[in-house]
Amino acid sequence: MEIKKPAAAGTLESSDCQVTVEAGSGGIEFSLDSAVINQYGNQIRKVAFDTLKNLGVNNVRLTIVDKGALDCTIRARIEAAVYRSVGQTENLPWGGAIRS
Amino acid sequence: MNPNKKRLRRTMMFLNAQKPGLIKDPYIYKPDSIMLDLEDAVAENQKDAARFSLYHALRSIDYRGCERVVRINGLDTPYWQEDIRCAVAGGCDAVRIPKTESAKDVKTVENAVVQAEKDFRREEGSVLIMAAIESARGVMRALDICESSERLFGIALSGGDYTKDLQTHITGTGVELMGARQNMVIAARAAGVQCFDTVYTDLDDMEGFRQDVETIHLMGFDGKSIINPRQIDIVHEIFTPSQKDIIFAEKVVREIDDKKAKGIGVFTVDGKMIDIAFYDGAKRTIELAKASGVYKGDL
Numbered sequence: 001m002e003i004k005k006p007a008a009a010g011t012l013e014s015s016d017c018q019v020t021v022e023a024g025s026g027g028i029e030f031s032l033d034s035a036v037i038n039q040y041g042n043q044i045r046k047v048a049f050d051t052l053k054n055l056g057v058n059n060v061r062l063t064i065v066d067k068g069a070l071d072c073t074i075r076a077r078i079e080a081a082v083y084r085s086v087g088q089t090e091n092l093p094w095g096g097a098i099r100s
Numbered sequence: 101m102n103p104n105k106k107r108l109r110r111t112m113m114f115l116n117a118q119k120p121g122l123i124k125d126p127y128i129y130k131p132d133s134i135m136l137d138l139e140d141a142v143a144e145n146q147k148d149a150a151r152f153s154l155y156h157a158l159r160s161i162d163y164r165g166c167e168r169v170v171r172i173n174g175l176d177t178p179y180w181q182e183d184i185r186c187a188v189a190g191g192c193d194a195v196r197i198p199k200t201e202s203a204k205d206v207k208t209v210e211n212a213v214v215q216a217e218k219d220f221r222r223e224e225g226s227v228l229i230m231a232a233i234e235s236a237r238g239v240m241r242a243l244d245i246c247e248s249s250e251r252l253f254g255i256a257l258s259g260g261d262y263t264k265d266l267q268t269h270i271t272g273t274g275v276e277l278m279g280a281r282q283n284m285v286i287a288a289r290a291a292g293v294q295c296f297d298t299v300y301t302d303l304d305d306m307e308g309f310r311q312d313v314e315t316i317h318l319m320g321f322d323g324k325s326i327i328n329p330r331q332i333d334i335v336h337e338i339f340t341p342s343q344k345d346i347i348f349a350e351k352v353v354r355e356i357d358d359k360k361a362k363g364i365g366v367f368t369v370d371g372k373m374i375d376i377a378f379y380d381g382a383k384r385t386i387e388l389a390k391a392s393g394v395y396k397g398d399l
Contacts, residue, residue, distance in 0.1 A: 015121035072156035094189030
């Protein structure tokens with residue numbers, strides 16, 4: 001899946017995260033801002049990369065501002081941003097590329 | 101029949117599916133059902149994001165026995181079909197149709213649910229349906245709606261939109277809802293499905309809320325839609341049989357069984373005249389007590 005245009009999803013409310021995706025320059029560039037980066041930074045990164053892998057996205061600049069989001073929220077916000085970037089809102093691959 | 105069709109549904113708590121802070125742990129308040137909302141609570145430009153949030157919440161969060169109902173967007177919007185695909189794929193227990201006005205509306209949703217069950221390898225019939233009635237036309241067609249599908253477990257009144265359609269408004273007295281409530285609960289009982297009342301939105305008036313719940317309980321409703329965990333205990337208290345009611349119901353059932361065998365049709369229990377007409381009501385009290393987890397007897 002190719003990032004077509006910059007897109008964002010999520011909020012800065014507690015238990016949420018704000019995700020931004022932009023076209024990369026030949027790989028995955030990952031940026032994370034979180035109050036719990038020392039405790040959960042590696043886990044958030046793992047979830048983010050796993051989600052991108054499921055979606056088949058390998059050329060992206062991914063930015064996450066985390067406000068204590070659960071893994072399921074991080075996945076949801078990344079997917080929402082990626083599908084916004086390609087403009088797809090119907091016939092989504094639930095249980096396929098979109099999976100827990 | 102899906103065994104969950106008749107389950108206990110005293111409280112249905114509305115939660116915005118787009119808000120992770122709301123949907124991550126509502127089970128701690130122990131509502132009987134949660135209503136994950138893709139419709140009115142979600143802004144038009146967040147409909148897509150809400151679905152991803154809903155899907156992963158359904159897949160990942162253990163709601164510990166709370167029934168998970170998803171309110172889809174209306175059939176007059178471009179969203180409802182993908183809402184159903186997402187909800188069914190995520191594993192929801194039921195879909196709530198907003199603004200239902202006819203049996204055809206229910207059949208339309210049922211067809212999409214059947215297809216989604218196939219597409220996402222859910223067991224056929226595993227996803228139930230409920231219909232929200234929000235207009236005068238819907239109220240007038242309540243019986244048709246109740247009898248439209250084997251999957252339909254109940255109907256719910258949505259008071260805000262209904263009173264707008266009736267050209268009145270919510271007063272807090274319930275007078276503006278009387279006709280709809282009466283018509284809907286009679287239709288639901290005639291069809292053998294459940295009936296749920298509208299939300300009470302004034303969270304500062306808990307006494308008014310209690311009176312509202314007592315009224316709909318007496319009218320025969322099965323439960324109430326709620327918007328805040330503070331409302332749960334009051335509804336459960338009013339909708340759960342008291343120990344006094346349970347003990348009396350046990351006596352009625354035992355005495356009717358005993359007297360029937362002896363050929364006696366009319367007799368007294370605790371000074372009240374009892375006959376076979378009391379049997380089903382007493383059995384229902386015991387079943388409700390069992391479902392509410394307060395029955396300790398052996399009937």
